[in-house]
Amino acid sequence: MTRHWIRSFSLAIGLGVFALAAQALDVVDERGVTVSLPQPPQRIVTLLPSLTEGVCALGACGRLVGIDNYSNSPNAVLALPRLGGGIDPNVEAIVALRPDAVLLAKSSRVTQRLEALGLKVVVLEPKSHADVRRVLDKLDQVLGTHEAANIWRTIDASVSAAAQSLPAGAKGQRVYFEVNSAPYAAGESSFIGETLARLGMKNIVPASLGPFPKLNPEYVVRANPDLIMVSVRSAAGMEQRPGWSGIRAVREGRICRFDAAQADVLVRPGPRMDEAARIMARCIAEKAG
Amino acid sequence: MSRADLMPTHHRRRVWLVGLGLLGLGGALALFGLGIGSTGFQSLLAARHDAVALQIVWEIRLPRTLGAWLAGALLGLAGAVAQGLFRNPLADPYLLGSASGASLGVAVALMLFGGSAASMQWAMRLGLTGAAFVGAVCAVMLTLVLARGVQQTLRLLLAGVIVGVVLGAAKDLITIASADILQALQGFILGSTGLVGWSACAVMAAVGAACLLLAWALAPVLDGLALGEATARSLGLPLGAMRAALVAVLALATGAAVAQTGLIAFVGLAAPHLVRSVVKATHAGLIVLSAAMGGLLLMAADLLARWLIAPQELPVGVLTAVLGGSYLLWLMHRRSARGGVA
Numbered sequence: 202m203t204r205h206w207i208r209s210f211s212l213a214i215g216l217g218v219f220a221l222a223a224q225a226l227d228v229v230d231e232r233g234v235t236v237s238l239p240q241p242p243q244r245i246v247t248l249l250p251s252l253t254e255g256v257c258a259l260g261a262c263g264r265l266v267g268i269d270n271y272s273n274s275p276n277a278v279l280a281l282p283r284l285g286g287g288i289d290p291n292v293e294a295i296v297a298l299r300p301d302a303v304l305l306a307k308s309s310r311v312t313q314r315l316e317a318l319g320l321k322v323v324v325l326e327p328k329s330h331a332d333v334r335r336v337l338d339k340l341d342q343v344l345g346t347h348e349a350a351n352i353w354r355t356i357d358a359s360v361s362a363a364a365q366s367l368p369a370g371a372k373g374q375r376v377y378f379e380v381n382s383a384p385y386a387a388g389e390s391s392f393i394g395e396t397l398a399r400l401g402m403k404n405i406v407p408a409s410l411g412p413f414p415k416l417n418p419e420y421v422v423r424a425n426p427d428l429i430m431v432s433v434r435s436a437a438g439m440e441q442r443p444g445w446s447g448i449r450a451v452r453e454g455r456i457c458r459f460d461a462a463q464a465d466v467l468v469r470p471g472p473r474m475d476e477a478a479r480i481m482a483r484c485i486a487e488k489a490g
Numbered sequence: 491m492s493r494a495d496l497m498p499t500h501h502r503r504r505v506w507l508v509g510l511g512l513l514g515l516g517g518a519l520a521l522f523g524l525g526i527g528s529t530g531f532q533s534l535l536a537a538r539h540d541a542v543a544l545q546i547v548w549e550i551r552l553p554r555t556l557g558a559w560l561a562g563a564l565l566g567l568a569g570a571v572a573q574g575l576f577r578n579p580l581a582d583p584y585l586l587g588s589a590s591g592a593s594l595g596v597a598v599a600l601m602l603f604g605g606s607a608a609s610m611q612w613a614m615r616l617g618l619t620g621a622a623f624v625g626a627v628c629a630v631m632l633t634l635v636l637a638r639g640v641q642q643t644l645r646l647l648l649a650g651v652i653v654g655v656v657l658g659a660a661k662d663l664i665t666i667a668s669a670d671i672l673q674a675l676q677g678f679i680l681g682s683t684g685l686v687g688w689s690a691c692a693v694m695a696a697v698g699a700a701c702l703l704l705a706w707a708l709a710p711v712l713d714g715l716a717l718g719e720a721t722a723r724s725l726g727l728p729l730g731a732m733r734a735a736l737v738a739v740l741a742l743a744t745g746a747a748v749a750q751t752g753l754i755a756f757v758g759l760a761a762p763h764l765v766r767s768v769v770k771a772t773h774a775g776l777i778v779l780s781a782a783m784g785g786l787l788l789m790a791a792d793l794l795a796r797w798l799i800a801p802q803e804l805p806v807g808v809l810t811a812v813l814g815g816s817y818l819l820w821l822m823h824r825r826s827a828r829g830g831v832a
Contacts, residue, residue: 415666
């Protein structure tokens with residue numbers, strides 16, 4: 202029995218060494234395209250903040266050589282060259298960095314151009330809680346690290362902890378999360394809505410309306426939410442909107458205003474989603490007390 | 491009767507001089523363009539021994555610079571054809587609805603990118619470029635159907651405006667349904683030459699050459715039309731067929747430019763006016779010179795776009811509007827000060 206165990210163990214090691222020798226890996230990205238990387242990339246460009254944060258969460262921050270204009274976390278990336286917006290970044294600046302992998306979102310317009318110039322492009326775009334886990338796994342595969350499972354467990358546990366930290370009376374409140382003052386809302390099916398659901402909140406925008414529907418302000422008045430969440434930028438004048446002074450949340454002053462840095466954390470489907478849950482939970486507890 | 495007979499010799503010589511001047515200026519700017527970008531002139535100096543620097547100069551800057559010239563030339567050509575065809579100095583290449591058609595095409599493609607796997611496969615194959623081209627050409631065809639052909643200029647113009655508004659509204663509906671495409675769509679609407687590669691250059695050059703030949707051959711119709719439709723008809727020209735061919739030139743040239751570079755504002759409107767302010771020419775000369783002028787204008791704007799805030803970039807469409815617009819305003823101001831009307 203023991204000998205058998207030793208034999209399979211050495212076989213496993215042998216296979217491992219073999220795998221290290223031929224480290225070429227094929228990654229199927231979100232386009233369904235198989236990208237073959239000769240080895241785990243050492244010079245990486247990320248063009249989406251959540252991907253930048255994902256790479257860093259997996260401990261590969263040092264392999265980043267360039268990021269998009271909106272990536273601003275963690276602090277280690279702040280000194281890196283900025284290559285423009287994620288959707289239409291500067292192609293020349295990317296090529297000049299000689300990256301061996303470029304990670305970007307589906308909506309980026311440069312994918313085909315970069316591939317035509319001979320770069321390896323991996324398209325990954327997290328949009329939901331499940332995506333965050335899936336993208337972490339994919340990044341793990343690309344980077345050749347083995348951290349994703351651990352990190353996901355930690356994130357998931359801290360989201361649960363944030364939910365448990367809420368007083369019983371704060372749960373089940375009806376929440377309206379405004380993305381901007383058009384007004385676009387974050388519905389149940391959005392990433393933000395999923396976090397709210399984990400915190401035991403009830404979203405006034407059902408999943409059937411889509412992730413980020415443009416609402417009629419009247420809809421919010423009629424739904425009469427107990428709590429409103431909004432970024433500082435679009436919060437101005439909310440009380441003066443016609444009819445809004447009657448909304449319970451406005452009347453009782455239960456409006457969570459998030460500053461720009463907090464708003465960044467809240468809207469990004471990345472490894473800081475536990476921090477997002479804590480930010481929301483803190484405000485919920487504050488306003489409930 | 492050859493059209494050269496319509497003009498005195500010194501005018502003809504002036505057309506040639508202006509044409510050569512525009513091309514020469516374009517060539518000089520193109521050389522300059524090789525040295526401008528996020529990494530500056532050092533890429534040019536290092537290109538001989540550094541593969542990446544060579545790639546940057548040869549596969550990014552050169553096609554991009556040429557592509558900007560070609561797209562500008564297509565728009566300038568389309569602008570000259572449109573202004574002649576509609577006998578209206580305010581006409582521009584986007585008049586028949588191609589701009590809104592192209593942005594609707596892009597909006598649909600972007601929406602499909604986010605959709606199911608099957609729809610995404612389809613959208614990927616066509617690409618944003620293909621979608622924009624199909625959208626632009628379909629919009630012009632729709633305009634033609636609504637106007638019941640090309641016989642009546644005014645009806646054509648009106649149908650073009652209506653198609654533009656309706657397709658624009660359809661695009662807005664799509665962006666409201668899937669708000670996450672808004673930013674990508676904005677990029678397309680502002681226009682950019684940053685993604686033009688050699689293949690895009692080849693497409694634009696081929697379409698441009700065909701359109702230029704066709705427009706040049708059909709230029710006498712435009713000269714005739716300038717004297718009024720009755721006169722044009724009395725010259726014995728088959729107006730219907732030739733108009734249809736000119737609309738085809740307009741649609742193809744605009745569609746090709748828009749598909750590769752997005753909605754670049756003002757080049758098509760300004761280029762023919764700039765040419766007219768320098769030289770008097772028949773439509774044959776005007777079309778060729780407008781192409782050269784449009785190319786020069788867009789290439790210059792593209793150089794500025796990557797130079798002004800390097801290593802970042804401005805959207806080139808914004809610059810064309812500022813550059814072309816302010817020059818045109820100055821021109822109008824100068825003329826009205828002298829008592830004439832532009």
